[in-house]
Amino acid sequence: MIISVRSLSYDELKRNLSQDDKIVIWSCDTCVKHCGIAGMEKMTALEELLKEDGYNVIRKELISESCQINLAKKHKTAQEDIFREATAIIVLTCEIGYQCVKTVFPYKKVIGTAKTFGAGNFSNRKGPILTSPFESTCLEPNTEGYTLTNLVENFNMFPKFFDADKEPNPEKITITVDGKPLEVKKDSTLLDELLANRIRIPHLCYDSSLGSIGACRMCLVKVEGKRGLIPSCCTQVEEGMNVTTEDEEITSLRKSVLQMIIAECEDDIQRSRDIRYWMRRYKIKENRFQLPKKNETVDDSSDVLIRDPNRCILCGRCIRACANLSGQKVINFANRGSNMVTITGLNEPFANTDCAHCLACVHYCPTNAITPKSISKKISGYPFWTLISYPKKMASTS
Amino acid sequence: MIFSKIVPYEEIIKKLDKKEDKIAIISCNTCARTCGNGGISKLNELGLRLIRDGYYVTDEAVILYVCSEPMLREAKLDLEANTIIVLSCSAGWASLTRNFPDKKVLQVTEDIGLVMTDTDKEIFKVIMPYKNHESEMGKEYRINTGEPLVGEKIKVRCV
Numbered sequence: 432m433i434i435s436v437r438s439l440s441y442d443e444l445k446r447n448l449s450q451d452d453k454i455v456i457w458s459c460d461t462c463v464k465h466c467g468i469a470g471m472e473k474m475t476a477l478e479e480l481l482k483e484d485g486y487n488v489i490r491k492e493l494i495s496e497s498c499q500i501n502l503a504k505k506h507k508t509a510q511e512d513i514f515r516e517a518t519a520i521i522v523l524t525c526e527i528g529y530q531c532v533k534t535v536f537p538y539k540k541v542i543g544t545a546k547t548f549g550a551g552n553f554s555n556r557k558g559p560i561l562t563s564p565f566e567s568t569c570l571e572p573n574t575e576g577y578t579l580t581n582l583v584e585n586f587n588m589f590p591k592f593f594d595a596d597k598e599p600n601p602e603k604i605t606i607t608v609d610g611k612p613l614e615v616k617k618d619s620t621l622l623d624e625l626l627a628n629r630i631r632i633p634h635l636c637y638d639s640s641l642g643s644i645g646a647c648r649m650c651l652v653k654v655e656g657k658r659g660l661i662p663s664c665c666t667q668v669e670e671g672m673n674v675t676t677e678d679e680e681i682t683s684l685r686k687s688v689l690q691m692i693i694a695e696c697e698d699d700i701q702r703s704r705d706i707r708y709w710m711r712r713y714k715i716k717e718n719r720f721q722l723p724k725k726n727e728t729v730d731d732s733s734d735v736l737i738r739d740p741n742r743c744i745l746c747g748r749c750i751r752a753c754a755n756l757s758g759q760k761v762i763n764f765a766n767r768g769s770n771m772v773t774i775t776g777l778n779e780p781f782a783n784t785d786c787a788h789c790l791a792c793v794h795y796c797p798t799n800a801i802t803p804k805s806i807s808k809k810i811s812g813y814p815f816w817t818l819i820s821y822p823k824k825m826a827s828t829s
Numbered sequence: 830m831i832f833s834k835i836v837p838y839e840e841i842i843k844k845l846d847k848k849e850d851k852i853a854i855i856s857c858n859t860c861a862r863t864c865g866n867g868g869i870s871k872l873n874e875l876g877l878r879l880i881r882d883g884y885y886v887t888d889e890a891v892i893l894y895v896c897s898e899p900m901l902r903e904a905k906l907d908l909e910a911n912t913i914i915v916l917s918c919s920a921g922w923a924s925l926t927r928n929f930p931d932k933k934v935l936q937v938t939e940d941i942g943l944v945m946t947d948t949d950k951e952i953f954k955v956i957m958p959y960k961n962h963e964s965e966m967g968k969e970y971r972i973n974t975g976e977p978l979v980g981e982k983i984k985v986r987c988v
């Protein structure tokens with residue numbers, strides 16, 4: 432991964448902006464996110480800070496990989512009106528991403544926020560570490576790596592994100608959840624606020640980076656004064672709202688949805704941590720519905736990805752990740768009702784599509800229906816006879 | 830994305846011992862594949878050539894990001910080998926060196942620099958070169974093969 436650290440203070444950032452600017456915050460969702468200075472959550476924090484200080488943020492644009500210039504161009508085309516209006520773009524990316532954005536928007540004010548030090552690792556113990564620094568850093572290559580704290584101290588950079596300089600203080604309202612008052616951010620999504628306050632709500636099709644489509648019906652709650660059960664992922668908080676997150680009816684509905692999923696999909700769908708958790712919580716041990724299991728062909732034509740439609744729960748996250756984060760629109764739904772499936776390209780193998788291998792779909796699929804291709808195999812025996820079967824075995828192992 | 834080039838085959842075998850070394854080849858399926866020095870095809874090519882030349886290759890693995898310890902852990906590598914050839918950038922090599930301290934981990938690539946890519950045109954372009962590779966600045970290559978290209982297909986405004 433590429434190692435970058437924030438190079439600008441919040442005050443310096445503001446000095447680059449004017450109160451008349453129409454600002455787009457642009458963020459990469461890969462390396463720089465793992466360095467703790469980008470991603471949807473960080474964009475939201477920066478948006479809150481800027482709005483509090485009277486700036487006009489007109490959009491947050493999340494892109495799977497900013498260093499793919501063709502993806503950056505597609506984002507520009509998809510949001511043509513917004514970008515025409517924008518006068519400043521704050522980029523939360525590495526320096527390569529910055530160059531891409533600057534190239535795509537040559538006449539806009541593009542403000543970089545990070546310094547890139549070279550390549551490194553994500554270490555289980557230390558988090559991101561720099562192992563292969565650029566010469567300009569005067570650091571020697573080091574397999575143990577330099578931590579972000581080392582870099583911040585030695586190069587006078589900034590630890591953590593902008594909200595470490597000044598904590599956002601967004602406008603709050605009070606709602607009631609399961610009989611208790613709760614302060615939440617005004618104009619936010621109910622599900623986001625419940626999750627932020629550690630109220631566990633199952634949600635298979637929603638992710639704050641992708642937005643909501645209300646497809647899985649797992650996040651249903653009751654809101655006083657509203658008819659029936661409503662998806663919390665598609666509901667905005669309102670002052671005085673009275674929410675029930677769990678009762679007999681809600682539990683029974685969630686259990687039915689889960690049981691339908693389990694009935695239809697491969698047994699190993701239970702490898703999904705979320706699904707396992709909710710099965711345990713609702714004490715679901717066996718499959719109540721007798722539905723025919725899906726029996727679709729696993730697509731391992733791509734060099735990078737494997738798609739197993741038998742594990743797909745039709746949540747549409749990969750479709751939104753591909754369309755919104757990469758801009759490629761490789762994955763889509765086909766057919767309607769109970770015949771609905773996800774397809775790649777014009778229902779062709781992954782390898783024949785224009786997949787950019789940005790891996791957004793992999794990161795957002797909740798059931799591992801799309802996984803990275805990894806091979807690990809033993810070559811038993813000695814060179815000469817191994818040679819005979821070698822290439823064939825390789826091709827079919829995934 | 831980081832661009833690394835593989836050293837010539839003759840250099841690789843100079844580091845190997847036909848009698849003593851049981852070899853694992855571990856190939857990165859992200860940057861190194863994009864730059865034509867990793868992924869399944871490079872692994873196949875190198876593995877086949879070593880076997881043909883009488884080396885004892887015991888394990889092969891393709892991992893999405895060799896530079897990520899969580900991914901390495903997920904791959905649950907149980908290597909019979911005592912020597913690892915890493916088809917990745919130097920960061921991938923560093924990761925394996927730390928994680929397999931009892932094995933000889935061979936670096937067979939050299940970092941050229943950080944690149945931007947255009948996956949539609951199948952090109953990558955060097956934007957931030959490493960030491961001794963400053964002349965690579967702005968050069969373009971074909972994705973997946975690493976074949977050098979002439980002319981400029983990606984126009985960058987602010988290098």
Ligand code: SF4
Nearest residue numbers: 753786787789790792
């Ligand atoms: S299919 Fe997945 S990897 Fe390919 S471009 Fe779309 S999101 Fe990226």
Ligand code: SF4
Nearest residue numbers: 743744746747749796
């Ligand atoms: S492949 Fe995964 S992300 Fe896409 S619709 Fe199916 S379950 Fe959802």
Ligand code: FES
Nearest residue numbers: 637645647648664
């Ligand atoms: S998470 Fe709300 S409907 Fe799926």
